[in-house]
Amino acid sequence: MFPIRDHNPSGRTPFITYLLIAANVLIFLSYWDLLNYxxxxxxxxxxxxxxxxxxSLGSYLTSMFLHGGILHLLGNMLFLWIFGDNLEDEMGHGGFALFYLASGVAAGLVHVMLSPGSTVPTVGASGAIAGVMGGYLLLFPRARVDVLLIIIILIRVISVPAWAMLLLWFGLQLLGAAGSDPDTGGVAxxxxxxxxxxxxxxxxxxWLKRGGPAFWNRTHGAPPHPVARYDRSSIPRVRRKRGHIPPVHRRK
Known part of the structure; x- marks a missing residue:
């Protein structure tokens, strides 16, 4: 299940979100060739x-702008693109920049505390972006998020409340943390x-500045402004064709 957009337009140009995405992409491209060595x-x-x-003190910051591959980078930037602009809208440009960096550093500290002896390098913006998702859940729990749902051969775009998608994602991270070994690498x-x-x-x-529980009561957890309307999104089912399928050679 992958989010592709939300129905929560921002009221200002999210310059910091754009800058963070550009920085992550440019830094990745700067050492792209090292992936072959x-x-x-x-x-x-x-x-x-x-x-x-x-x-090291600096690695808490530098590791936030490194990625292990193109899919790792694209996945993180997609989540930042969807959820970052709305927090920047609420916090302001400077406030969001500090929030993002602080969330990433704090996520790194949690990882170090729970995996103190691991020598596996940790890279990626996902700790900071997870902070963005946690903040989004607090401010806009009932904002609508369109997700691409893939179940075997069934592919659909469905709209779900943000709390459902974000809490499911958080639950999967807890399950992953409980069943993973920090010394073998993989997802942090x-x-x-x-x-x-x-x-x-x-x-x-x-959230408290907006009124706390009163903010939720006033907005019912939805964005406090008109939501974005999109045309119906639907990807048709891909049904398996009957008949003989000729053998093919696959490169290893």
Whole structure:
């Protein structure tokens, strides 16, 4: 299940969100070629990635702008694109920049505390973006989010409330953290879960400034402005064709 857009337009141009996306893409492109040279890539990560067994102060920040591959980058930027503009709208440009960086650093701290002996380099903006998602849940729990739902051969775009999509995502991170080994690499679930919780906490002042529970009562958890209307989104089912399928050779 992948979010593709929300129905929550921002009231101002999200310059910081655009700047963060551009920075992540440009930094990734700057070391793109190292992906073909694992030894050189690990030397690069040794300097700039967050390594829980020996974290450095700077690595909490630099690791937030590194990614392990193109899909890793694109997935993170998609989530930032969907949810970042609305928090920037509520917090202001400077406030959102501080919120984003603080969420990413806090997510890194949670990961280090829960994986203190791991020597696996940790990279990615997902801890900070998880903070954005936690803040979004607090401010707009009933905003509508269109998600691409894929179940075997059934492919559909459906609209769900933000709380359902975000809490499901958070639950999957908790399950992943409980079943993962930090010494074997993979997804840093603890950073995701920690960033999500921290983001909700960091967004509390904005929520309280808007009225806290009164803000929810006034808006019913939906965006406090007219929602975006889109044409019906539907991807047709792809049915398996009957008949003989000739064999093919697949490159390993």
């Amino acid at each position: 694992p030894r050189d890539l690990m030397i690069f990560y040794d300097h700039y990635a967050l390594i829980p067994a020996r974290p 679930y603890s950073a995701h879960a920690g960033g999500f919780v921290v983001g909700a906490v960091f967004a509390l002042p904005v």
